[in-house]
Amino acid sequence: MPSQAHAASAIQVHKVHYDSPGSDRGGNSSINGEYVELKNTSRSAIELRGYRIKDQSGHWYTFPSYRIGAGKTVKVHTGKGSTSAGHVYQGRGWYVWNNDKDTATLYKGSSWADSCAYNSTKVDYKMC
Numbered sequence: 315m316p317s318q319a320h321a322a323s324a325i326q327v328h329k330v331h332y333d334s335p336g337s338d339r340g341g342n343s344s345i346n347g348e349y350v351e352l353k354n355t356s357r358s359a360i361e362l363r364g365y366r367i368k369d370q371s372g373h374w375y376t377f378p379s380y381r382i383g384a385g386k387t388v389k390v391h392t393g394k395g396s397t398s399a400g401h402v403y404q405g406r407g408w409y410v411w412n413n414d415k416d417t418a419t420l421y422k423g424s425s426w427a428d429s430c431a432y433n434s435t436k437v438d439y440k441m442c
């Protein structure tokens with residue numbers, strides 16, 4: 315049986331929707347128009363508590379208890395809100411993902427798991 319030590323993370327950064335729709339004038343619904351979407355690429359449900367995401371400037375977000383089903387996605391919205399199926403919230407009062415370029419990096423605890431870089435203002439999101 316091959317070693318799993320260097321296997322890709324089961325949880326992947328799937329999409330970064332870095333430019334919220336419309337003018338970025340603030341307001342919670344606009345700020346929540348920004349999100350990072352993670353995907354569970356495995357065949358088992360995974361508990362995300364302790365997973366962390368950061369941007370290039372060092373803004374960290376640590377997951378609360380959230381169980382992501384096999385093959386499912388979850389959007390990590392930048393603004394405030396209550397956790398529900400498919401949605402968690404960083405609770406911030408302003409945008410965090412740059413609209414031109416940035417990198418979303420996912421950690422499982424202190425270990426690197428995945429990352430997604432983008433560098434374009436021509437589109438509002440990046441599929442990773």
Ligand SMILES: [Ca+2]
Nearest residue numbers: 332411412413
């Ligand atoms: Ca943004």
Ligand SMILES: [Ca+2]
Nearest residue numbers: 333334335336
């Ligand atoms: Ca915008």
